[in-house]
Amino acid sequence: MYRLTILTIFIISTISTFSQTYLAFPETNAALRKAKLLKSFNVATGSVYDTLELPFFDDFSKNMVYPDTANWTDNFAYINQTLADNPPSFGVATLDAINGDGSIYEQANTTSFIADFLTSKPINLLIPTPLDTGVFFSFMYQPQGLSDSPEPIDSLVLEFYSPLDQEWHYAWRAAGTTNHGFKKVLIQIQDSIYLQNGFRFRFKNYASLSSNTDYLGRRGNVDYWHIDWIYLNKFRSEADTFLNDAAFRKPLSSLLSDYEAVPWKHFYVDTAIFNGTTLTSTFTNHYSEEVYISLFHDIKNLANGDETYLSTVGLIPDFLPNVTITKENVIPYNPFPLNYNDSAVFLVRSYLDKDTVSATQMYRYNDTLNYYQKFYNYYAYDDGSAEAGFGMDGQQTENAKAAVKFRAHKQDTLQAIQAYFNQTLNSESKVYVLITVWDDNSGMPGEIIYQSEGVQIKYENELNEFTTFMLDTTLILSGNFWIGWQQLENMFVNIGFDLNRDAGSKQKYNIYGVWTDVDYNGSIMIRPVFGKSFLIQSNNEISEDNSQSVIIYPNPAQDKIFLKSDFDLRQIENVEIFDIYGKKVIVSDYTNNSISTETLSSGIYILKINTTNQPIMKKFIISR
Structure with a gap:
């Protein structure tokens, strides 16, 4: 739970005790909100009441956002590879205060409420004696991880379902606490009310919001629990404490020096x-x-x-x-x-x-x-996931500044600055900042070379998670430069902070006229965008249009793609697909809400969406 008494863990000492930098946690989960829009959760693997046979196992290593419908009946838990601290394998199921739609639960309160569930499909435990004495259920769990710690009044609970009395029964509980390594729990199932065809189990968590209302910009998701390596089988014993597997523990990261992404034309x-x-x-x-x-x-x-x-x-x-x-x-x-593609x-x-x-x-x-x-066309230190939010708050922060250093490896035009802003309990407030570019002065932000008028922070929809601020002047850069913002009021600007990618000393803040290192390991989610403007080109020169809220999914794809947009898709007259050389390879009507890509080989393609208004260009990948 995110309370002021816990903020002392995160506060950076500054010249004044009244102005500080903070880490906070977002009120929404963009990955879940996008998955809901794209209908990633489905029951295509069969009815939720299909009965499974032993063994039951899930370590959440499949690349998905919702629980695998082959094993689970609900979509409240968040499957991810970024929020846990050194899990036994690289994926976990996270239970917190955010629902399956990606928003704080409506019943959320400051005392205690039931939040997420993770519920199994029915499992056949009707096992003849004496084999039924060796049925054990095990899992591993961790509170907090890289996020907010659950308070002692919060908890993670395990329940078993009996097909005989058709009731859920308490099986295990852990009270909230701060982060620790993953702990293993091993439970023998020997009661006959569970050793039946149709046994089920579920996890649920109790959470509580902060009671403090003075810092709305820092109020968000709370009370994280991470679950991994759920295993139910017969022929086990109390000595079965090993997981009997070898597994990757951490995801791969960028192969580029410093950066997660760089513009292709700068790289070559x-x-x-x-x-x-x-x-x-x-x-x-x-x-x-x-x-x-x-x-x-x-x-x-x-x-x-x-x-x-x-x-x-x-x-x-x-x-x-x-x-x-x-x-x-x-x-x-x-x-x-x-190559000479874009x-x-x-x-x-x-x-x-x-x-x-x-x-x-x-x-x-x-x-x-x-x-x-x-x-693509931007530099990035972050991987696109905001585990937390960074900001400055307190007295005299109305002119506070934050800046991130980048190096343009090619002389090019800075077209835009993209930033990821977390939605919090003050998301409806009108917060204005000055988007700013500085030159470099011996490794520190130097003179201002561009500053916008006051622009309002926008919390983008789930299709475009980054807000794009187009520059209204031509700014040609090479070498080192800094981008960031200047505040206009004492308001916490909750910008995304990636806890899994560390930009180190390339991030500074300035409250009292002195530039100081950001004292957290992670990356402020702000990106410089280079190159020509995002316009549809003539002849065979084509590029992506980022001005429209259209998303292609899945991406990468194989045999079929779908579109999701904030405009009426009935406006689409037809679609065209071009390869990276500008050759038109497919012309098709947009029917049945999908586009066939069966004839395409692996590669990068541009989808041109011809509407009753202007056409839209979007890039996608075929990977076979």
């Missing part, structure tokens, strides 16, 4: 952005004995499907029980071959050669890591 002018990069994989042996596995890496150019890098790291030596290994594989050459995307993979036999197939999803290295 200065490929030193890549030099000296390693591909880092972290994985753990959760078995009770030494195991023998091999590690592989590869990189694929999604523009043409070419494999641009392949490495067989080979057998991992001395992979003993409970040992975590981090392998840093130096890539000896640039795996991103240059963008590029590469699929980077790490994978283990294990879980190929039926007994371990249920673990296979944590054997492979996928990462998309994107080269």
